[in-house]
Amino acid sequence: MSFFGRNIKKIRGVKGLSQKSFAELFDLKRPTLGAYEEGRSEPKIETIIKIANYFSISIDSMLTSDLTVNELLRFKEDLILDDSVYTKESFVNIPYVSEKNIESYCKHYNNPSFLNDLSIISIPVEIGKTFRAFTVTNLEMTDHDKGLYPKDIVIAEKVKEEDFESYGNGEVVIAVLEKEIILRKIYFISDKVVFKAEHKNIDEKIFSKTDIKELWQAKYTFIKRLPEIGDEVENKLLFLEKELLKLKNRG
Template sequence: MSFFGKNIKKIRGVKGLSQQAFAELFELKRGTLGAYEEGRSEPKIETIIRIANYFSIAIDDLLTRELTVNQLLKFKGDLTTYAEDIKREQFANIPCITDNTSNEYIAFYDKPFFIKELPIVQLPVNPTKEFRAYTVSNLEMTSHDKGFYPKDVVIGEKVPQTVIKKLNTGTLVFVVVGNKLIFRRLYVANNNAVLRADHKNIEDEEYSLSDIKEIWRVRYVFFRRIPEFSDAVEDKLIMIERELLKMKNRLGNE
């Protein structure tokens, strides 16, 4: 008994091909293919060879044993998904600080067992560097309806203590200092760190650099909503249009 019929039906299932599509692929009639699958007819040797070659399946395997789906997926040729041949890109696993874990993070920020239990964000960033994600929880970094809102997520790269003084003025950071986790802009004066909010009603907080337990420089931002960029762009276009009109008028008067 040949397993040809069962195997080509299974191939169709793996490939997602209808009887009509499969039949047309090998210049067969749909009824003829149905007869093969039901065991009412045996194919010509030329048909067997064409199908076996197309899917890179040994003729002996196609005829003498029932193939499993897993076996079919391992065959090379047009049938395979090439899953084993594709080099998968490795995304970095970034622990994420949320509203629910922020207080615990302050206490256990340097404990590997705790960090492993944090939710994970996967991103195509350099996996050799250390990153941390932070979920914004307040309105301190908003200004005139712009900026960061609760549930926005910022991704920070760890900054060694020796590098803090080299950060640009106004760099976005989130830091563990004292019993707080603070997301603000950093200004370094002598050996002190001034953490300044964008919201005008929030006072600066100042700490000695030696008191900072951990600091992360913001590299990437994920907004919960789409930021409004249109106003700024439109204002610039209007300004450019006005300047061009002035130049045109001046040239016309010369």
Template sequence: MSCFGKNIRKIRSVKTLSQQAMADLFDLKRGTLGAYEEGRSEPKIDTIIKIANHFSIPIGDLLTKELTVNSLLKFKSDLTLNQELSKRKQFPDIPLITEKNTQDYLQHHSKEAFTNDLPFLQLPVNPEKTFRAYTVTSLEMSSNDKGLFPKDIVVGELVPKEVYKKLNNGHLVLAVVNDELVLRRGYFSGTTVTLRADHKNIDDKEFEIKEVKELWRIRYVFYHRIPELADGLEEKMAMLEAQMIKIKNSIH
């Protein structure tokens, strides 16, 4: 069945289906479909039959021939492809860590099969980078009604271990350290890293850098609430009024 994985990936491309959408068609997990595409797992015969029948492709061709776009277009008329569709940008899938799966993530974060089964976001980010999304669960990164609140989502870019010490201090990071998942500002000094909350009543956490198993530099934030668009407006108006008074007095 060496051609099966390549063929279903080609079918997804022609149909412009995400892995999740394709998996849903046949009651599969996204991670399972991904394993088929990568040749890490072989499908059951009933799954093969379902896929072949759904797309009107002979089972023998699906398993033993590397299908081309032209051949796929001949199998079923609704498998359409044109130059515009072929250039359609495919956004990367970003695994999402939620409050419910955090403990499982701490145990299995290094296992590809586990991360493939996490819920995910699709965003127009650099597909050559590795990202992780995280649902905020505390008020640690809030201050004076500003900052991050529960249900906000942050998206971090993976930081290679050799780059840890080169990060500018104060960057917002998501760290997997010991048995914790910590979202704070990182401050690196020598062999240690201090993770500091924005909330003034939260104590710092200090770890040896070697204890950090994963580090994600936060690049994007999605707020669960609508931000106050007029934030700081009153203060700016007061400053403007003071300047106007100053100019008026200088004229007189």
């Protein structure tokens, strides 16, 4: 058994986690975790990093030393022995489709191995539903200074194919097509589907329903900027005051 295998087994003991519970935390299969603990298999470096970071343990310590229970408790104070006084919040691990792998996702969207290799975003959303995270790559869903901007991340819930017919119009969705991923408002018209941008100067796109490989309804967003806080007029007055103060100081 490797140091890594022994150490994750000790972590489970300290936390009172079964192999199944521990494996689910890191998107592993229980037999795979068992193989790690018994030294029959070695994990990917991504798995090692994920587990080490989660428990605030250095990678070097995980791989090269036989950690004691006291050391594990010292690494992170909330590693406690009594689960009855500690309730861990469950987070959903969501595969993240970045700007760099959009083309690959269109080809391999239903390939489990490809999906397992995607980066993961963990957030406290409703468990039991299927989510995907997509990067905004253009200004199509902007209206003046409002809307979704490039580098923002949209968390979307999967829409089942059998629900397409009853799906409401005007919803903001991510549609996966053969060669592109579209983020727009959707409208179903007979056997066609129309995608409308929020930006008034961008034409709509029209496809057949059968062109849609996957459909995801936008639910949450991570924005890559600090939103304006407070009243717009008040913010402008504060800005003017600062500019007047600068002019006064120069005089």
